[in-house]
Amino acid sequence: xxxxxxxxxxxxxxxxxxxxxxxxxxxxxxxxxxxxxxxxxxxxxxxxxxxxxxxxxxxxxxxxxxxxxxxxxxxxxxxxxxxxxxxxxxxxxxxxxxxxxxxxxxxxxxxxxxxxxxxxxxxxxxxxxxxxxxxxxxxxxxxxxxxxxxxxxxxxxxxxxxxxxxxxxxxxxxxxxxxxxxxxxxxxxxxxxxxxxxxxxxxxxxxxxxxxxxxxxxxxxxxxxxxxxxxxxxxxxxxxxxxxxxxxxxxxxxx
Amino acid sequence: xxxxxxxxxxxxxxxxxxxxxxxxxxxxxxxxxxxxxxxxxxxxxxxxxxxxxxxxxxxxxxxxxxxxxxxxxxxxxxxxxxxxxxxxxxxxxxxxxxxxxxxxxxxxxxxxxxxxxxxxxxxxxxxxxxxxxxxxxxxxxxxxxxxxxxxxxxxxxxxxxxxxxxxxxxxxxxxxxxxxxxxxxxxxxxxxxxxxxxxxxxxxxxxxxxxxxxxxxxxxxxxxxxxxxxxxxxxxxx
Numbered sequence: 071x072x073x074x075x076x077x078x079x080x081x082x083x084x085x086x087x088x089x090x091x092x093x094x095x096x097x098x099x100x101x102x103x104x105x106x107x108x109x110x111x112x113x114x115x116x117x118x119x120x121x122x123x124x125x126x127x128x129x130x131x132x133x134x135x136x137x138x139x140x141x142x143x144x145x146x147x148x149x150x151x152x153x154x155x156x157x158x159x160x161x162x163x164x165x166x167x168x169x170x171x172x173x174x175x176x177x178x179x180x181x182x183x184x185x186x187x188x189x190x191x192x193x194x195x196x197x198x199x200x201x202x203x204x205x206x207x208x209x210x211x212x213x214x215x216x217x218x219x220x221x222x223x224x225x226x227x228x229x230x231x232x233x234x235x236x237x238x239x240x241x242x243x244x245x246x247x248x249x250x251x252x253x254x255x256x257x258x259x260x261x262x263x264x265x266x267x268x269x270x271x272x273x274x275x276x277x278x279x280x281x282x283x284x285x286x287x288x289x290x291x292x293x294x295x296x297x298x299x300x301x302x303x304x305x306x307x308x309x310x311x312x313x314x315x316x317x318x319x320x321x322x323x324x325x
Numbered sequence: 326x327x328x329x330x331x332x333x334x335x336x337x338x339x340x341x342x343x344x345x346x347x348x349x350x351x352x353x354x355x356x357x358x359x360x361x362x363x364x365x366x367x368x369x370x371x372x373x374x375x376x377x378x379x380x381x382x383x384x385x386x387x388x389x390x391x392x393x394x395x396x397x398x399x400x401x402x403x404x405x406x407x408x409x410x411x412x413x414x415x416x417x418x419x420x421x422x423x424x425x426x427x428x429x430x431x432x433x434x435x436x437x438x439x440x441x442x443x444x445x446x447x448x449x450x451x452x453x454x455x456x457x458x459x460x461x462x463x464x465x466x467x468x469x470x471x472x473x474x475x476x477x478x479x480x481x482x483x484x485x486x487x488x489x490x491x492x493x494x495x496x497x498x499x500x501x502x503x504x505x506x507x508x509x510x511x512x513x514x515x516x517x518x519x520x521x522x523x524x525x526x527x528x529x530x531x532x533x534x535x536x537x538x539x540x541x542x543x544x545x546x547x548x549x550x551x552x553x554x555x556x557x558x559x560x561x562x563x
Protein backbone atom coordinates (compact mmCIF):
# COMPACT_ATOMS: atom_id res chain seq x y z
CA UNK A 71 0.00 0.00 0.00
CA UNK A 72 1.23 3.46 -0.79
CA UNK A 73 -0.08 6.83 0.22
CA UNK A 74 1.03 9.82 -1.80
CA UNK A 75 0.18 13.36 -0.82
CA UNK A 76 1.20 16.59 -2.42
CA UNK A 77 -0.26 20.06 -2.49
CA UNK A 78 -2.73 19.26 -5.19
CA UNK A 79 -3.03 15.51 -5.29
CA UNK A 80 -3.63 12.58 -2.95
CA UNK A 81 -3.30 9.06 -4.26
CA UNK A 82 -3.63 5.70 -2.55
CA UNK A 83 -2.54 2.39 -4.06
CA UNK A 84 -2.92 -1.15 -2.81
CA UNK A 85 -0.21 -3.79 -2.43
CA UNK A 86 -0.43 -4.62 -6.11
CA UNK A 87 0.30 -0.97 -6.90
CA UNK A 88 -3.20 -0.60 -8.30
CA UNK A 89 -4.63 2.85 -7.80
CA UNK A 90 -7.53 2.69 -5.37
CA UNK A 91 -8.05 6.38 -4.97
CA UNK A 92 -6.73 9.41 -6.77
CA UNK A 93 -7.99 12.94 -6.48
CA UNK A 94 -7.00 13.39 -10.12
CA UNK A 95 -9.56 10.75 -11.11
CA UNK A 96 -13.07 11.61 -9.90
CA UNK A 97 -14.92 8.82 -8.15
CA UNK A 98 -18.56 8.03 -8.78
CA UNK A 99 -20.73 8.08 -5.71
CA UNK A 100 -24.41 7.77 -5.04
CA UNK A 101 -26.21 10.93 -4.01
CA UNK A 102 -29.67 9.43 -3.73
CA UNK A 103 -31.57 6.20 -4.02
CA UNK A 104 -35.03 6.42 -5.52
CA UNK A 105 -37.48 3.55 -5.20
CA UNK A 106 -40.68 4.31 -7.06
CA UNK A 107 -43.45 2.61 -9.00
CA UNK A 108 -45.36 3.82 -12.00
CA UNK A 109 -47.68 2.38 -14.57
CA UNK A 110 -48.22 2.93 -18.25
CA UNK A 111 -50.89 2.06 -20.75
CA UNK A 112 -49.64 1.84 -24.30
CA UNK A 113 -52.61 2.89 -26.46
CA UNK A 114 -54.17 0.83 -29.20
CA UNK A 115 -52.67 1.43 -32.64
CA UNK A 116 -55.78 1.73 -34.83
CA UNK A 117 -56.45 -1.12 -37.21
CA UNK A 118 -59.26 -2.77 -39.16
CA UNK A 119 -60.18 -5.46 -41.65
CA UNK A 120 -60.72 -4.81 -45.30
CA UNK A 121 -62.13 -6.72 -48.26
CA UNK A 122 -62.24 -6.01 -51.97
CA UNK A 123 -64.28 -7.89 -54.59
CA UNK A 124 -63.47 -7.94 -58.29
CA UNK A 125 -66.50 -8.89 -60.47
CA UNK A 126 -65.49 -11.54 -62.99
CA UNK A 127 -68.87 -11.85 -64.72
CA UNK A 128 -71.03 -14.97 -65.06
CA UNK A 129 -68.55 -17.76 -65.08
CA UNK A 130 -68.49 -21.44 -65.88
CA UNK A 131 -66.54 -21.70 -62.60
CA UNK A 132 -69.78 -20.81 -60.88
CA UNK A 133 -72.48 -22.92 -62.50
CA UNK A 134 -75.15 -25.28 -61.29
CA UNK A 135 -77.14 -27.96 -63.10
CA UNK A 136 -80.62 -26.94 -62.10
CA UNK A 137 -84.19 -26.55 -63.28
CA UNK A 138 -84.72 -23.33 -65.10
CA UNK A 139 -87.67 -21.79 -66.98
CA UNK A 140 -86.47 -20.96 -70.43
CA UNK A 141 -87.66 -20.63 -74.00
CA UNK A 142 -86.03 -22.10 -77.05
CA UNK A 143 -86.83 -22.85 -80.68
CA UNK A 144 -88.00 -26.41 -81.17
CA UNK A 145 -89.25 -28.26 -84.23
CA UNK A 146 -92.83 -29.02 -83.26
CA UNK A 147 -95.31 -31.17 -85.24
CA UNK A 148 -98.98 -30.70 -84.51
CA UNK A 149 -101.74 -32.35 -86.60
CA UNK A 150 -99.43 -33.16 -89.47
CA UNK A 151 -98.04 -29.66 -89.54
CA UNK A 152 -94.51 -29.18 -88.44
CA UNK A 153 -92.66 -25.95 -87.80
CA UNK A 154 -90.11 -24.25 -85.54
CA UNK A 155 -91.79 -22.79 -82.48
CA UNK A 156 -90.63 -20.92 -79.42
CA UNK A 157 -91.31 -23.35 -76.62
CA UNK A 158 -91.08 -22.21 -72.99
CA UNK A 159 -90.86 -24.70 -70.15
CA UNK A 160 -88.99 -25.69 -66.96
CA UNK A 161 -86.03 -27.86 -67.80
CA UNK A 162 -82.68 -28.98 -66.25
CA UNK A 163 -79.63 -27.15 -67.55
CA UNK A 164 -76.26 -25.65 -66.49
CA UNK A 165 -76.74 -22.14 -65.10
CA UNK A 166 -73.86 -19.70 -64.78
CA UNK A 167 -73.69 -17.36 -61.79
CA UNK A 168 -71.62 -14.23 -61.14
CA UNK A 169 -68.10 -14.89 -59.85
CA UNK A 170 -66.08 -12.55 -57.63
CA UNK A 171 -62.41 -12.60 -56.73
CA UNK A 172 -62.33 -11.61 -53.07
CA UNK A 173 -59.24 -10.36 -51.33
CA UNK A 174 -59.32 -9.87 -47.60
CA UNK A 175 -56.85 -8.68 -45.05
CA UNK A 176 -56.16 -6.22 -42.30
CA UNK A 177 -54.46 -2.89 -41.95
CA UNK A 178 -52.98 -0.81 -39.17
CA UNK A 179 -52.39 2.91 -39.25
CA UNK A 180 -48.91 4.25 -38.54
CA UNK A 181 -48.92 5.22 -34.92
CA UNK A 182 -46.47 6.97 -32.63
CA UNK A 183 -47.00 7.81 -29.00
CA UNK A 184 -44.94 8.78 -26.00
CA UNK A 185 -45.35 10.04 -22.49
CA UNK A 186 -42.90 11.19 -19.84
CA UNK A 187 -43.41 10.56 -16.12
CA UNK A 188 -41.55 12.55 -13.45
CA UNK A 189 -40.32 9.95 -10.97
CA UNK A 190 -38.95 12.43 -8.46
CA UNK A 191 -36.68 15.34 -7.69
CA UNK A 192 -33.03 14.91 -6.79
CA UNK A 193 -32.11 16.29 -3.38
CA UNK A 194 -30.22 19.58 -3.27
CA UNK A 195 -31.05 20.13 -6.93
CA UNK A 196 -27.99 18.12 -7.89
CA UNK A 197 -27.47 17.61 -11.60
CA UNK A 198 -26.67 13.93 -11.64
CA UNK A 199 -24.00 12.45 -13.87
CA UNK A 200 -25.47 8.96 -14.16
CA UNK A 201 -28.16 6.58 -13.02
CA UNK A 202 -28.03 2.86 -12.36
CA UNK A 203 -31.34 1.05 -12.14
CA UNK A 204 -33.00 -2.24 -11.43
CA UNK A 205 -36.62 -2.79 -12.30
CA UNK A 206 -39.45 -5.25 -11.79
CA UNK A 207 -42.11 -5.23 -14.49
CA UNK A 208 -45.61 -6.61 -14.42
CA UNK A 209 -47.86 -6.70 -17.47
CA UNK A 210 -51.40 -5.93 -16.46
CA UNK A 211 -52.88 -6.13 -19.97
CA UNK A 212 -51.45 -7.79 -23.05
CA UNK A 213 -52.28 -6.51 -26.50
CA UNK A 214 -52.67 -8.70 -29.51
CA UNK A 215 -52.00 -8.37 -33.22
CA UNK A 216 -54.34 -10.11 -35.62
CA UNK A 217 -51.75 -12.03 -37.60
CA UNK A 218 -49.38 -13.10 -34.88
CA UNK A 219 -51.44 -13.09 -31.71
CA UNK A 220 -50.37 -11.78 -28.30
CA UNK A 221 -47.53 -9.26 -28.38
CA UNK A 222 -44.41 -10.74 -26.80
CA UNK A 223 -42.50 -9.04 -23.99
CA UNK A 224 -38.93 -10.19 -23.54
CA UNK A 225 -38.48 -8.78 -20.06
CA UNK A 226 -38.46 -11.26 -17.16
CA UNK A 227 -41.87 -10.25 -15.87
CA UNK A 228 -42.13 -10.33 -12.11
CA UNK A 229 -38.37 -10.60 -11.62
CA UNK A 230 -35.73 -7.92 -11.16
CA UNK A 231 -33.62 -7.02 -14.18
CA UNK A 232 -30.88 -4.50 -15.00
CA UNK A 233 -32.78 -1.51 -16.40
CA UNK A 234 -30.05 1.07 -16.90
CA UNK A 235 -31.18 3.89 -19.17
CA UNK A 236 -33.31 2.40 -21.97
CA UNK A 237 -35.14 -0.93 -22.16
CA UNK A 238 -37.17 -2.47 -24.95
CA UNK A 239 -40.55 -3.59 -23.64
CA UNK A 240 -42.50 -5.15 -26.51
CA UNK A 241 -41.77 -5.78 -30.16
CA UNK A 242 -43.13 -7.71 -33.13
CA UNK A 243 -42.08 -8.17 -36.72
CA UNK A 244 -43.78 -7.38 -39.99
CA UNK A 245 -44.85 -10.82 -41.24
CA UNK A 246 -44.36 -9.67 -44.82
CA UNK A 247 -40.66 -8.85 -44.69
CA UNK A 248 -39.47 -9.63 -41.16
CA UNK A 249 -38.49 -6.09 -40.22
CA UNK A 250 -39.44 -4.74 -36.79
CA UNK A 251 -42.99 -3.46 -37.05
CA UNK A 252 -44.06 -2.49 -33.54
CA UNK A 253 -41.65 -1.50 -30.79
CA UNK A 254 -42.42 -0.18 -27.32
CA UNK A 255 -39.70 0.96 -24.96
CA UNK A 256 -38.88 2.99 -21.90
CA UNK A 257 -35.97 5.23 -20.99
CA UNK A 258 -34.84 6.40 -17.60
CA UNK A 259 -33.02 9.72 -17.67
CA UNK A 260 -32.15 12.70 -15.52
CA UNK A 261 -32.81 16.27 -16.50
CA UNK A 262 -33.01 19.54 -14.57
CA UNK A 263 -32.62 17.87 -11.20
CA UNK A 264 -35.34 15.27 -11.75
CA UNK A 265 -35.46 11.62 -12.70
CA UNK A 266 -37.87 10.80 -15.51
CA UNK A 267 -39.06 7.76 -17.38
CA UNK A 268 -40.22 8.07 -20.94
CA UNK A 269 -42.48 5.44 -22.51
CA UNK A 270 -42.56 5.37 -26.27
CA UNK A 271 -44.47 3.42 -28.91
CA UNK A 272 -43.89 3.27 -32.66
CA UNK A 273 -45.62 1.10 -35.26
CA UNK A 274 -45.71 1.44 -39.01
CA UNK A 275 -48.74 1.65 -41.21
CA UNK A 276 -49.22 -1.75 -42.77
CA UNK A 277 -51.75 -3.37 -45.09
CA UNK A 278 -51.60 -7.13 -45.31
CA UNK A 279 -53.55 -9.75 -47.14
CA UNK A 280 -55.03 -12.47 -45.05
CA UNK A 281 -53.19 -15.73 -45.17
CA UNK A 282 -56.14 -17.39 -46.90
CA UNK A 283 -56.88 -14.40 -49.13
CA UNK A 284 -60.52 -15.26 -49.75
CA UNK A 285 -60.08 -16.31 -53.36
CA UNK A 286 -62.91 -16.97 -55.81
CA UNK A 287 -66.41 -16.70 -54.49
CA UNK A 288 -69.59 -17.43 -56.43
CA UNK A 289 -72.61 -15.25 -55.94
CA UNK A 290 -75.41 -17.81 -55.65
CA UNK A 291 -78.00 -15.67 -53.98
CA UNK A 292 -76.62 -12.22 -53.18
CA UNK A 293 -73.55 -10.04 -52.94
CA UNK A 294 -70.38 -11.70 -51.66
CA UNK A 295 -69.75 -11.74 -47.94
CA UNK A 296 -66.58 -11.99 -45.97
CA UNK A 297 -64.97 -15.34 -46.37
CA UNK A 298 -65.85 -17.57 -43.46
CA UNK A 299 -63.77 -17.76 -40.30
CA UNK A 300 -62.24 -14.34 -40.74
CA UNK A 301 -63.05 -12.03 -37.83
CA UNK A 302 -64.54 -8.68 -38.75
CA UNK A 303 -62.59 -6.56 -36.25
CA UNK A 304 -58.99 -6.60 -35.10
CA UNK A 305 -58.17 -7.23 -31.45
CA UNK A 306 -56.85 -4.45 -29.25
CA UNK A 307 -53.07 -4.16 -29.25
CA UNK A 308 -53.04 -1.94 -26.16
CA UNK A 309 -50.77 -3.24 -23.40
CA UNK A 310 -50.40 -2.02 -19.84
CA UNK A 311 -47.52 -2.42 -17.44
CA UNK A 312 -46.58 -1.60 -13.91
CA UNK A 313 -42.92 -0.90 -13.18
CA UNK A 314 -41.16 -0.75 -9.84
CA UNK A 315 -37.83 1.03 -10.15
CA UNK A 316 -34.88 0.97 -7.80
CA UNK A 317 -32.63 3.76 -9.03
CA UNK A 318 -29.23 4.92 -7.84
CA UNK A 319 -28.58 8.53 -8.77
CA UNK A 320 -24.89 9.18 -9.11
CA UNK A 321 -22.38 11.96 -9.34
CA UNK A 322 -18.65 12.09 -9.91
CA UNK A 323 -16.45 13.93 -7.46
CA UNK A 324 -14.58 16.93 -8.70
CA UNK A 325 -11.40 16.27 -10.73
CA UNK B 326 -6.38 23.52 -6.31
CA UNK B 327 -4.95 22.30 -3.00
CA UNK B 328 -6.30 19.11 -1.43
CA UNK B 329 -6.68 18.65 2.28
CA UNK B 330 -7.00 15.30 4.04
CA UNK B 331 -8.86 15.82 7.28
CA UNK B 332 -10.04 13.26 9.84
CA UNK B 333 -12.37 14.35 12.63
CA UNK B 334 -11.61 12.22 15.67
CA UNK B 335 -14.97 13.07 17.28
CA UNK B 336 -17.35 12.37 14.42
CA UNK B 337 -15.05 9.93 12.69
CA UNK B 338 -15.63 11.67 9.39
CA UNK B 339 -12.78 11.74 6.93
CA UNK B 340 -12.62 13.92 3.86
CA UNK B 341 -10.32 15.12 1.17
CA UNK B 342 -11.50 18.49 0.05
CA UNK B 343 -10.57 21.94 -1.09
CA UNK B 344 -9.53 23.78 2.09
CA UNK B 345 -10.74 27.02 0.54
CA UNK B 346 -14.28 25.74 1.09
CA UNK B 347 -14.52 24.38 4.67
CA UNK B 348 -18.24 23.70 4.17
CA UNK B 349 -17.23 20.84 1.92
CA UNK B 350 -16.34 18.92 5.08
CA UNK B 351 -19.52 19.65 7.02
CA UNK B 352 -21.98 19.52 4.13
CA UNK B 353 -20.46 17.60 1.24
CA UNK B 354 -23.62 17.08 -0.83
CA UNK B 355 -24.19 20.79 -1.09
CA UNK B 356 -20.52 21.43 -1.90
CA UNK B 357 -19.66 18.59 -4.22
CA UNK B 358 -17.52 20.85 -6.39
CA UNK B 359 -15.01 21.03 -3.51
CA UNK B 360 -15.13 17.37 -2.44
CA UNK B 361 -12.67 14.71 -3.57
CA UNK B 362 -13.53 12.13 -0.97
CA UNK B 363 -15.92 12.22 1.92
CA UNK B 364 -16.95 9.42 4.23
CA UNK B 365 -20.55 10.68 4.10
CA UNK B 366 -20.77 9.81 0.41
CA UNK B 367 -21.76 6.35 -0.75
CA UNK B 368 -19.20 5.13 -3.21
CA UNK B 369 -19.61 2.50 -5.85
CA UNK B 370 -17.29 -0.46 -5.67
CA UNK B 371 -17.14 -3.60 -7.73
CA UNK B 372 -18.41 -6.67 -5.97
CA UNK B 373 -18.06 -9.18 -8.77
CA UNK B 374 -17.30 -9.43 -12.45
CA UNK B 375 -18.82 -12.31 -14.36
CA UNK B 376 -17.41 -13.16 -17.77
CA UNK B 377 -19.32 -15.93 -19.46
CA UNK B 378 -20.09 -17.33 -22.88
CA UNK B 379 -23.62 -18.59 -23.19
CA UNK B 380 -24.85 -20.98 -25.85
CA UNK B 381 -28.36 -19.94 -26.70
CA UNK B 382 -30.11 -23.04 -28.06
CA UNK B 383 -31.80 -23.66 -31.37
CA UNK B 384 -35.37 -22.44 -31.37
CA UNK B 385 -37.77 -23.99 -33.85
CA UNK B 386 -40.80 -22.45 -35.48
CA UNK B 387 -44.25 -22.78 -34.00
CA UNK B 388 -47.39 -23.96 -35.71
CA UNK B 389 -47.50 -23.77 -39.48
CA UNK B 390 -49.97 -21.61 -41.34
CA UNK B 391 -53.16 -23.53 -41.98
CA UNK B 392 -55.62 -22.53 -44.67
CA UNK B 393 -57.83 -20.67 -42.27
CA UNK B 394 -55.45 -19.45 -39.64
CA UNK B 395 -52.26 -17.52 -39.34
CA UNK B 396 -49.00 -19.02 -38.27
CA UNK B 397 -48.62 -19.51 -34.54
CA UNK B 398 -45.42 -17.94 -33.20
CA UNK B 399 -43.26 -19.96 -30.91
CA UNK B 400 -42.36 -17.89 -27.86
CA UNK B 401 -39.94 -19.67 -25.59
CA UNK B 402 -38.66 -17.53 -22.74
CA UNK B 403 -36.63 -18.23 -19.67
CA UNK B 404 -33.42 -17.93 -17.80
CA UNK B 405 -30.95 -19.89 -19.87
CA UNK B 406 -27.96 -19.63 -17.60
CA UNK B 407 -28.23 -18.71 -13.91
CA UNK B 408 -24.86 -17.65 -12.58
CA UNK B 409 -24.27 -17.59 -8.85
CA UNK B 410 -22.84 -14.45 -7.31
CA UNK B 411 -23.72 -15.29 -3.68
CA UNK B 412 -23.57 -11.65 -2.60
CA UNK B 413 -26.60 -11.98 -0.37
CA UNK B 414 -28.18 -8.80 -1.72
CA UNK B 415 -29.73 -7.84 -5.01
CA UNK B 416 -26.92 -5.96 -6.73
CA UNK B 417 -27.00 -3.18 -9.26
CA UNK B 418 -24.80 -3.65 -12.26
CA UNK B 419 -24.02 -3.10 -15.88
CA UNK B 420 -23.83 -5.71 -18.61
CA UNK B 421 -22.00 -6.06 -21.87
CA UNK B 422 -23.73 -8.23 -24.45
CA UNK B 423 -20.90 -9.01 -26.81
CA UNK B 424 -19.02 -5.72 -27.01
CA UNK B 425 -21.89 -3.41 -26.23
CA UNK B 426 -23.82 -2.28 -23.18
CA UNK B 427 -27.20 -3.01 -24.72
CA UNK B 428 -30.57 -2.06 -23.25
CA UNK B 429 -32.62 -4.78 -21.61
CA UNK B 430 -34.54 -6.93 -24.08
CA UNK B 431 -32.32 -5.98 -27.02
CA UNK B 432 -32.24 -8.26 -30.03
CA UNK B 433 -29.12 -10.40 -30.30
CA UNK B 434 -30.25 -12.43 -33.32
CA UNK B 435 -32.81 -12.20 -36.07
CA UNK B 436 -33.85 -14.33 -39.02
CA UNK B 437 -36.85 -13.48 -41.14
CA UNK B 438 -39.62 -12.47 -38.79
CA UNK B 439 -37.98 -14.27 -35.88
CA UNK B 440 -35.71 -12.72 -33.29
CA UNK B 441 -34.07 -13.44 -29.96
CA UNK B 442 -33.66 -10.92 -27.14
CA UNK B 443 -31.89 -10.93 -23.78
CA UNK B 444 -32.24 -9.15 -20.48
CA UNK B 445 -30.10 -9.56 -17.38
CA UNK B 446 -32.07 -10.86 -14.42
CA UNK B 447 -30.75 -10.38 -10.88
CA UNK B 448 -31.65 -11.61 -7.44
CA UNK B 449 -29.89 -11.97 -4.10
CA UNK B 450 -27.86 -15.00 -5.14
CA UNK B 451 -27.53 -15.09 -8.89
CA UNK B 452 -27.72 -13.27 -12.17
CA UNK B 453 -29.32 -14.83 -15.19
CA UNK B 454 -29.35 -14.37 -18.92
CA UNK B 455 -33.07 -14.16 -19.57
CA UNK B 456 -33.74 -14.85 -23.22
CA UNK B 457 -36.97 -14.69 -25.11
CA UNK B 458 -37.49 -15.81 -28.66
CA UNK B 459 -40.16 -14.79 -31.06
CA UNK B 460 -40.01 -17.51 -33.67
CA UNK B 461 -42.41 -17.02 -36.53
CA UNK B 462 -41.41 -18.11 -40.01
CA UNK B 463 -37.75 -18.96 -39.55
CA UNK B 464 -36.04 -21.08 -36.94
CA UNK B 465 -33.26 -19.50 -34.90
CA UNK B 466 -30.01 -21.47 -34.95
CA UNK B 467 -28.03 -21.87 -31.75
CA UNK B 468 -25.74 -18.96 -31.08
CA UNK B 469 -22.85 -18.27 -28.70
CA UNK B 470 -22.85 -14.88 -27.01
CA UNK B 471 -20.30 -13.50 -24.57
CA UNK B 472 -21.43 -11.52 -21.56
CA UNK B 473 -19.56 -9.39 -19.08
CA UNK B 474 -21.62 -8.47 -16.07
CA UNK B 475 -20.20 -6.07 -13.50
CA UNK B 476 -22.04 -6.16 -10.18
CA UNK B 477 -21.66 -3.23 -7.83
CA UNK B 478 -21.10 -2.92 -4.14
CA UNK B 479 -22.55 0.22 -2.75
CA UNK B 480 -20.32 1.41 0.09
CA UNK B 481 -22.98 2.64 2.50
CA UNK B 482 -23.14 3.12 6.23
CA UNK B 483 -20.35 2.33 8.64
CA UNK B 484 -18.22 -0.48 7.25
CA UNK B 485 -15.49 -0.28 9.86
CA UNK B 486 -14.94 1.34 13.28
CA UNK B 487 -11.86 3.38 12.45
CA UNK B 488 -11.82 6.87 11.06
CA UNK B 489 -8.31 6.51 9.73
CA UNK B 490 -6.39 3.25 9.64
CA UNK B 491 -2.98 2.98 8.04
CA UNK B 492 -0.84 -0.13 7.95
CA UNK B 493 1.92 -1.14 5.56
CA UNK B 494 -0.46 -3.27 3.56
CA UNK B 495 -3.76 -1.45 4.01
CA UNK B 496 -5.23 2.03 4.05
CA UNK B 497 -8.70 2.67 5.40
CA UNK B 498 -10.49 5.95 5.86
CA UNK B 499 -13.95 7.05 6.87
CA UNK B 500 -15.07 3.92 8.68
CA UNK B 501 -14.04 1.74 5.79
CA UNK B 502 -15.58 3.81 3.00
CA UNK B 503 -12.15 4.08 1.45
CA UNK B 504 -10.34 0.75 1.72
CA UNK B 505 -7.45 -0.51 -0.37
CA UNK B 506 -8.96 -4.00 -0.14
CA UNK B 507 -11.76 -2.96 -2.50
CA UNK B 508 -11.98 -2.11 -6.17
CA UNK B 509 -13.39 1.38 -6.62
CA UNK B 510 -14.59 3.00 -9.77
CA UNK B 511 -12.80 6.02 -11.11
CA UNK B 512 -13.33 8.34 -14.03
CA UNK B 513 -11.24 7.39 -17.01
CA UNK B 514 -11.85 8.84 -20.43
CA UNK B 515 -8.82 7.28 -22.09
CA UNK B 516 -9.25 3.57 -21.44
CA UNK B 517 -12.51 2.96 -19.63
CA UNK B 518 -13.79 -0.46 -18.67
CA UNK B 519 -17.37 0.66 -19.13
CA UNK B 520 -19.54 3.74 -19.15
CA UNK B 521 -22.13 5.38 -16.96
CA UNK B 522 -24.91 7.35 -18.58
CA UNK B 523 -27.63 9.69 -17.45
CA UNK B 524 -29.72 9.59 -20.60
CA UNK B 525 -31.57 7.57 -23.16
CA UNK B 526 -29.69 4.83 -24.97
CA UNK B 527 -32.41 3.82 -27.43
CA UNK B 528 -35.21 5.24 -29.51
CA UNK B 529 -38.09 3.91 -31.61
CA UNK B 530 -39.34 5.27 -34.91
CA UNK B 531 -41.21 3.88 -37.90
CA UNK B 532 -41.87 0.72 -35.90
CA UNK B 533 -38.20 -0.09 -35.44
CA UNK B 534 -35.44 0.87 -33.04
CA UNK B 535 -32.02 2.48 -32.82
CA UNK B 536 -29.67 1.84 -29.91
CA UNK B 537 -26.80 4.21 -29.24
CA UNK B 538 -24.89 2.89 -26.26
CA UNK B 539 -23.16 5.11 -23.74
CA UNK B 540 -19.87 4.54 -25.57
CA UNK B 541 -21.40 5.51 -28.89
CA UNK B 542 -21.90 2.07 -30.46
CA UNK B 543 -24.85 2.01 -32.81
CA UNK B 544 -27.23 -0.93 -33.23
CA UNK B 545 -30.15 -0.35 -35.53
CA UNK B 546 -32.63 -2.28 -37.61
CA UNK B 547 -34.25 -0.97 -40.75
CA UNK B 548 -36.61 0.81 -41.29
CA UNK B 549 -35.83 3.05 -38.30
CA UNK B 550 -35.99 6.60 -39.62
CA UNK B 551 -35.53 8.80 -36.54
CA UNK B 552 -32.63 11.02 -35.66
CA UNK B 553 -31.62 9.70 -32.25
CA UNK B 554 -27.96 10.45 -31.57
CA UNK B 555 -27.55 9.10 -28.07
CA UNK B 556 -26.18 10.71 -24.94
CA UNK B 557 -22.42 10.42 -24.40
CA UNK B 558 -21.57 8.39 -21.34
CA UNK B 559 -18.80 8.85 -18.82
CA UNK B 560 -15.92 6.42 -19.00
CA UNK B 561 -15.18 4.48 -15.83
CA UNK B 562 -12.19 2.40 -14.82
CA UNK B 563 -12.26 -0.31 -12.22
